[in-house]
Amino acid sequence: MLFYAPFLAFFVVFHCGLAARIQGNLDIYASKRLIQTGPSDKKWLTKNDIFNLSRSGTKFRDITDIDSSLISLRQKQLHIPDQPSLQQAIKPLFTNISDALPRRVLEGMAKFHNRFFNSRNGRESSLWLQQQITSVVAGIGGVEVVPFVHSFPQNSIITKIPGRSDETVILSAHLDSINKFDPEHGSAPGIDDDGTGVVVLMEVMRILASSQLKLNRTIEFHFYAGEEVGLLGSADIAHMYAKAMRPVVVDLQLDMTGFPTSPPVVGILTDNTDPGSTSLLRQIVSEYTDLKTQDFSCGYACSDHASWFEAGYRAVLPGESPLVTGNPHMHTSSDDISTVSFQHLLHYVNIALAFAVEVAGVTGS
Template identity: 40%
Template sequence: MKTAAMTALLFVAAVSAQAHVATLENFTAKPILADLKDLQALNIPVVAKEESSQVGYAVVTPQMQQRLQEYAHANGKCGGFEDVSQDMQGTTLVSEGFSKMLSNLAELKQKNDLYERAPFRALVAQQNPALTAAIDEISVTNMQETVNWLSSFPTRYNKASQPNIHVEEMKKRLEAMLATSKIPYEVSLIDHTSTKQKSVRVRLTGSQRPNEIVVLGGHLDSINMSWGGGDKAPGADDNASGSSNIYEALRIVSQKAQPQRTVDFFWYAGEESGLLGSAEIAKTYKAQKADVVAVLQLDMTLFPGSGELVIGSMNDFTSSWLRDYLKANNETYIKARIVDDKCGYGCSDHASWYRQGYPTLMPFESKMNDSNSNIHTARDLVTKDSNFNHSVAYTKIALLFAMDLANSTARQPF
């Protein structure tokens, strides 16, 4: 068994052996939240920590950030940290800023733990004929076409010279697809202050409770973190796959009856550089006191590393209630084997929403240790190891959120 120290030592040796091609970012230092064990393994000074959630607050240099990104990549994670620069702006005392963030995480962890210890918390799924029919409409061909299209862009990196080419093309595709929908909808690009790349949002307005929002999302950007790998970042699995699940679910839902709750579909910017797009969006929703009932994050769904139809359900920085909701509906709709796992803080965009107090769910393509080793390289392509029948399960989960949860009064009980 590898210890964290052994993994860090092997990682440092690998970095020393080969020169990295990525250009360091141009900043002096920035505040981040990251997995405490990752920070400690890399000897990055931890300013403050929250033990129960294993989250550390640090101020990193460009070199430290790059080491953290590379370490996260070596351990099969995506972003690996959350840039919290915006949260710290305007803070009179720096210590008050990070203390509040960490104490909020501790409180959320405590609430989830109390729920998990409740004697009666089993949820019972109700058969939904409309959802069953919608699941039958999922097209593997459509999903594969979307993944192939997105991975045909040389890169979707948020720091590329033209970071929005694929974003603008996605918006055009969405507008064309939704042209025949009878549901009130809005397609918009969201500007960010932390990155020049834009996020995409489609809003289907709810018919009865439009102020209650169900969020479905995945990141649209890609990155190449390989040594000597050049700039090509097709990102087929990471994360054209999750983007295609969201896209296919929207295609189906847009032709159905208007949901009772509003459903927001997101394709986020800059996840690989610190959850940039989702962090700003989640913070804005919180500031507006948006009633977000649930958030689904789909990030990598194409590589069945733990076996076909084995879903890794991340149980850190996610809602115990939504994990129960997934398990309750699994036998009826998904028909997969769900295994609990952890990915550490900042592994994907659900962390942004979780930190703002919203219930999140992060079903992953496998257990973390079994995930696709080709991510963040030019080799992240559709190959013989890609399994779209496996990926269909995640489109089913997206439909479950958009057609079952969005048509119910269910919400997290804590």
């Protein structure tokens, strides 16, 4: 299904304008970028300065192209349930969950030397992923996969499963990768960070798109470009939605789902997230998995949920553990498929699927 008419018109203008810039091979690092490392800490930095932030593990947002004056920081807060109530609709869906698609897609992602956002690899990897996503929903009526073009080579990707209303629940992950020692050219399989988030979304999308559920609200799956260099892709999209006053209920971000602690625990992010949605998330983990939860914080702009939070929308994030840097392979050449626990990853399919349906609601519930 195409985007609703007012949004589609806005999207096409935005998309085509940026397509021309891409064809001109715009280098976003040709001049300094405005980088924010905290609520009031903003600096104009060079490419090398930005890469040094990545090497040091400093979290930051690239806000060069964001006009915050156009955005209401208090978006309309749409209803979310206080507790899970759709077990009869959701639990039968779990019988269809498989690791076949996640394994296949992760193996394909690993074939790219890296998925750095500002490179040929970055662009080709996003085009390849769009093909994989399209194949999952091919022939399913009402579902369409749309690229979101940015001012850099790599695209983001948006898939929509329409509901009865245009109120929207977003599930998101990022598709780029980075090697902290050599951001532009180093090997960066990025399998846990964030290939595992990508494939969880794809498995949820596969199950929902082929199900017979009649959703009350629309569900969108967002695969973001440029997360590793300042949340670029999600910032473009979140701020465009905010300016268009799109009715987003909540964003659930999945950033690394395959490297558990021992014993496994679901980390519940508590900073730059919505308390009510986070409370529901804890209950969903308890209701739909056998895992315990543990709260954690990750600081400023640690993943794409922050783009939605900054744009005035609700956001939540279930982490693979309560450790921000628990995976020692993150941002290195060793973040490969051999490190992934598919048993742990599939718990996040349960969590994301249940969260999406509980918040979207189903006809007859």
